[in-house]
Amino acid sequence: MVALHDELKANGYTGHELELFLVRLMFLFFADDTGIFPKDQFAFLMEHRTREDGSDLGPMLSQVFQVLNMPNDRRMKNLDAEPALLPYMNGGLFSEQLSVPSFDLPMRRIFLHCCLFLDELRGEFEKSRGNAGRLRALLGRIAGLKLLDPACGCGNFLILAYRELRLLEIDIHKEIQRLEKHKYLDLQLYRVIDVDAMYDIEIEEFPSQIARTALWIMDHLMNVRLSEEFAEYIIRLPLDATPHIVQANALHPDWRDLVKPEELSYILGKPPFVGAKLLDANQRLDVEFAIGHVPNFGLLDLVAAWYIKAADFIAGTGIAVAFVSTNSITQGEQVGVLWSYLLSCEVRINFAHRTFKWTNEAKGVATVFCVIVGFSLKDKETKTILDYPDIRGGTNPPACKEYQPLSD
DSSP states (O other): OHHHHHHHHHTTOOHHHHHHHHHHHHHHHHHHHHTSSSTTHHHHHHHHSSOTTSTTHHHHHHHHHHHHTSOGGGSOTTSOHHHHTSOOOOTTTTTSOOOOOOOOHHHHHHHHHHHTOOOOHHHHHHHHTTOHHHHHHHHHHHHTOOEEETTOTTOHHHHHHHHHHHHHHHHHHHHHHHHHTOOOSOGGGGOOOOGGGEEEEESSHHHHHHHHHHHHHHHHHHHHHHHHHHTOOOOOOSOOOOOEEEESOTTSSOGGGTSOGGGOOEEEEOOOOOOGGGOOHHHHHHHHHHHTTSTTGGGSOHHHHHHHHHHHHTTTSOOEEEEEEEGGGGSTHHHHHHHHHHHHTTOEEEEEEEEEEEOOOSTTOOOEEEEEEEEESSOOSSEEEEEOSSTTSTTOOOEEEEEOOOOO
16 A cells, blocks of 8 residues: 555645545455455456556546445446446545546556455443343443544544444343343344444544544444354445544634533543644644643643643533543643643543553654543542553553542
């Protein structure tokens, strides 16, 4: 995919169109290998219905995009047989019309190579084993969950959260089935949560497109898992449910315009890491706009702005929040500024990871030392602190300590 990106860009296919084009291809390659399409249907079409010199590959892809965006009953009757077999996708991924890219023989070879690639809720589940009524109540709770990542990047946090919720959902149904000794007649009843429970804010277009597509991919993987567990086949097409992803600077909009606080369950993510003294002019304006009401806000790192916006957002609710942050927010002069404000908002820390090393596979990204802080406006019965014996030890498991909340 990187090689294809570089070739297209070098030949003048750039910007928004290039980014969306590659997101579509990523989804199609995945669909070809995981059962969304019949096995290798897309690869066969591209390999056997386009010229070796690549001259008609761009137009063929454009036709495929149009077909995927059109319900079956609206397609032309004289459409070529192979494209006509592709399912209607919906979801907005193929709705925008793109310029037709030009391919040549080397680019077609690269393209064809791409075609061939292949804790609280869980605790409640454990407590509810053996009680079908409590398990069904837990399913109802999962069905009502909504999650927000107000700095989502490519959506990793929400993707993993969605996966874990779907896996928990499957485990609950398996336990209910064991208890009641019967099989559900409708497999659709097994799914109580969908990707439209996920809310994202991301400043860049390409990562936001990736986040939406990756959530659909994870949804499909979980449907495959569901099918395997209950020996029935499920595929969710067309893509009627869509993640709520807003492309914006998360420090500017009111998050209430995306999701109502009373409807939200969790806020999570990894806001950007920029030190207070390293902010550029635009970032300083963003911070002032978002948290200028906080005394001495100019001493705070950029990440602290997300803590303050979250604390303001959750006022009067039961929303739980957790952010990965640079450990600077728990040291030195920032502590008095940030935590005095958060405590004045009646924030309670319910779990935390002490300092650990955060690495990133992206080029040119330095290693940073982070903490994770989970908070809400209500004390949990048991609070957890996780210590890392060696903060540079990569995947070394942390030591977990539990504490009872202090009384007022």
